Amino acid sequence: MWPLSLLLLISVAFSGQVCRPYKNFYEDRERGWFWKEVCVEEKKEEKKEEKPKETAKQEEKPKYRFLPTRVQIPWDILDRLSPEDIQKIEQEARHIALMYPTRENILEHMRLIRWIREKSVKYAKLSEYYMRQDPVLAYDKPTAVPMKDALLVYREGERKKVLDRFADKMGLVVVVKQGCFECPGMQQVLELAKKEWNWDYRIVYAETHPNLVQRLGTQNYPDIFLVVNEKGYPRFIRIGSGYMTLNQLEDSLFLTLYMEGYIKDEKLVVY
Structure with missing residues (x-):
């Protein structure tokens, strides 16, 4: 051994x-x-390279979207786009014109506004036309001349009764201001209303009654109010702001009376 x-x-x-x-x-x-010529080879394990660990996540930078400097409307395909897409185009055009108010940008945006308005007007006119052709839809609104005349006569007579009934407990107050361009013309309309309706009215100057103006929240002149005497206390209800003709004033008055519950007959109202 x-x-x-x-x-x-x-x-x-x-x-x-x-x-x-x-x-x-x-x-x-x-x-x-x-x-010792026979041996077993040792298998070496391959070391995998370890990727360096991120010590801290990189902060994501905020992404900004820069607006184009020029309004460009796709007029050639505008008719084929959906209303949602047209709304987005109008919104972006408005933003560009606001940020870059050049003559070209503003006019191009206004052309798009006019195009949208014309579409709306066309739809309104055609819808009324087609409704008149439909027997069911046309029944909701009288279109024949005799029926219209009958409705006008009925409305005029019933409105006169309402005005007479409320003459003692209702009146008009108009807030005006020195230098107001439309205020003198509104005072002339109130004189006509007094003769036609037998209603009293009162002119209030903003310079002499600042507390009342603040209480009513007046911002535009003339500012027109319906005043109702309820249990000895005046109640102010705004009819409208700005100049109105006598017919416009009467229509606005009856719409207010209906909306506030003083009258129940909807046929007396013009929307």
Whole structure:
């Protein structure tokens, strides 16, 4: 038997030798196993490169959208777009014209506004035309001339009764201001209303009654109010602001009376 120390020396000496293909003892018995030419190769594990961990997430920078500097309307395809797309185009055109108020931008935006308005007016006119042709829809609103005349006569007579009934408990107050361009003309309309309706009215100057003006919230002149005497206390109800003709004033008055519950007959109202 070989000494243990000799075996260790031999193993050290042949530790760096390249391994040969494995043969069993019977095929290569002259050399034998003790030459240390038969060994098992150690498999080296491949080290995966570790990606450096992100120490801190990068802060996301805010994203901004820059507006174009020129309003461009796709006129050639505008008729085929949906109303939602047209609304978006109008909104962006308005924003561009606001940020870059050049003559071209403003006029192009206003042309688009006019185009949209013409579409709306066309729809309104055609819808009324087609409704008159439909027997069911046309029944809701009288269209024949005799029926219209009858409605006007009825409305005029019933309105006269209402005006007479409320003459003692209702009146008109108009807030005016020095230098108001429309205020003198409104005062002439009130004189006509007094003769036609037998209603009283009062002119209030904003310079001499600032507390009342503040209480009523007046911002435009003339500011017209219906005043109702309720249990000894005046109730102010705004009819409208700005100049109105006598017919407009009467229509606005009866719409207010209907909306406030003082009258129930909707035929007396013109919307």
